[in-house]
Amino acid sequence: MAAPQLRLLGTRRFLPLFATQFLGAFNDNLYRSAMLFFVAFNLYRQDGTDAALIAVISSGVFIxxxxxxxSIAGQLADRIDKARIARIVKIAEIVIMAVGVVALDGGSLMLMMAVLFAMGVHSTIFGPVKYAMLPQHLAADELMGGTGLVEAGTFLAILAGQLAGGLLATTDATHAMLAVAVIGLAASLFIPAAPAAADRPAxxxxxxxxTARIVGHARAEKGLFRAVLGITWFFSLGAVLTQQFVPLVGQLGATQAVGALFLGLFSVGVAxxxxxxxxxxxxAISARYGPASALVLALAVIDLGLTVRGMMPSSLPAATPADIPAFLATAGxxxxxxxxxxxxxAGGIYIVPLYALLQTLGDPASRSRDVAANNIVNAAGMVAISLAVTLILALGAGSAGLFLMLGGFGLVVALASYRAPIAPPVPRG
Structure with missing residues (x-):
């Protein structure tokens, strides 16, 4: 294991922020998962179509x-001590989770959606804080390791939250949500001060x-914006892959447990x-492995498409879906x-240097706004690729065809990475 970067977990400069971020990501996904299971097995138990529609709508509400x-979050984080914002956000999370308990206990779908939107606001405000804070607390030679830990922790928190939301009874999930929010606030109290780098306009x-101004500011820094586009590509691809896990296991004649296995493999692999x-x-803060990892990523997605195509149709009878051992015994x-x-x-190797570059290529006084611009472009990218995927699937491509198309686009991304590599940050005097 990576001993030097793991030593950061023993420092106050890093551990409280890491714990606050981990617990926040866990709670986001615990609530979303618990809500969707409640909708599917209580509110719309007899109507799978409506339950699936609610799942799609919930993704839009959160994003x-x-x-x-x-844009507001980035501006605030460039004007106010980021540690203070983190604590305010964590206090808000306790209130939001308390309302979430009421929503789930009362079975109010509208209130559940309102809580989901509020959690999206919570994550929107905290996003620029966590990434803009790292360069203030970590040395230059620690930033890659710290960013890697944050990304690994985030994906593992997402996995743990989704699994907990599916496994816990609704009452237990609501108790856990409140407890995690309180622990997150306690962790945030130990985050060292991270004041604004300079006075900013109102x-x-x-x-x-x-929003237009912040994205335009990021676009003016070519290397920075290339990092933003690279991050957007990976998260858009990841969103499509994880969204396809559920229908894919159905097409392969497997149970939902196999879908959980796929999600676990993806999350652990990124970590x-x-x-x-x-x-x-x-x-070192460098994207020199970016083109190679992008190429491996694209080729693996293409191979995934070919593998899935070769496994269709499943030789298993539709009446006996395969559990994990039975699935792993099938060809392919x-x-x-x-x-x-x-x-x-490959995705983990690709994404972490891009985040480190996002934190260091721009003006430190505008770092939070650069992270906010990244979040805006990420959201736009995920919406755009979701619409494209809907069209592709509507035309009858299927999961295998979709993966092949995504892999082909990934080859274009890899070629662009080779032709226009992102230069490392230049030290500022």
Whole structure:
């Protein structure tokens, strides 16, 4: 394991922020998962179509605040001590989770959606804080390792939250949500001060104008914006892959447990790649492995498409869906498992340097706004690729065809990475 970066977990400069971030990501996904299971097995138990529609709508409700409020969040984080914002956000999370308990206990779908939107706002405000704070607390040779730990922790928290939301009874899930929010607030109290790098102009309240200005500011820094586009590509791809796990297991004649296995492989693989890349780079902030990891990622997605196509139709009878052992005994299953791991590990190696560059290529006084611009572009990218995927699937491509198309686009991304590599940050005097 990566001993130097793991030592950061023993420091006050890093551990409280890491714990606050981990617990926040866990709670986001615990609530979302618990809500969707409640909807599917209580509110719409007899109507799977409506339950599936609610799942799609909930994704939009959660991501909408990134469009609306990222510009405000970035401006605030560049003006106010980021540790203070983190504590305010954690206090708000306790209130939001308390309302979430009421919503789930009362079975109010509208209130559940309102809580989901509020959690999206919570994550929108905290996003610029966590990434802009790291360069203030970590040395230059620690930043890659710290960013890798944050990314690894985030994906593992997402996995743990989703699994907990599905496994816990609703009452137990609501108790856990409140407890995690309180622990998150306690962790945030130990985050060291992270004051604004410089005085900033007053916050622009016009959401459209401020969003355009922040994204335009990031676009002016070519290397920075290339990092933003690279991050957007990976998260858009990851969103599509994870969304396809549920229908894919159905097409392969397997149970939902196999879908959980796929999600676990993806999350753990990204965590492994995130931790490994700092060691590969020796702590240096560099995207030199970006083109190679993008190429491996694209080829693995293409191979995944070919593997899935070769496994269709499943030889298993539709009446007896395969559990994990039975699925792993079928032809092509281990090939699929390896593809998922390679995609995820290559993705971790690809994404962490881009986040480190996002934190260091721009002006420190505008760092939070750069992170906010990244969140805005990420959200737009995920919406755009979701629409494209809907069209592709409507045309009858199926999961295999979809993966092949995504892999082909990934080859274009890899070629662009080779032709226009991102230069490392230049030290500022």
């Amino acid at each position: 909408l605040p990134y469009f609306l409020f990222s 916050v622009e309240p016009n959401l459209i104008a401020s 492994i790649g995130s931790l490994a890349v700092s060691q590969l780079l020796g702590g 299953s281990w090939h699929l498992v390896i593809d998922l791991l390679v995609i995820a590990i």
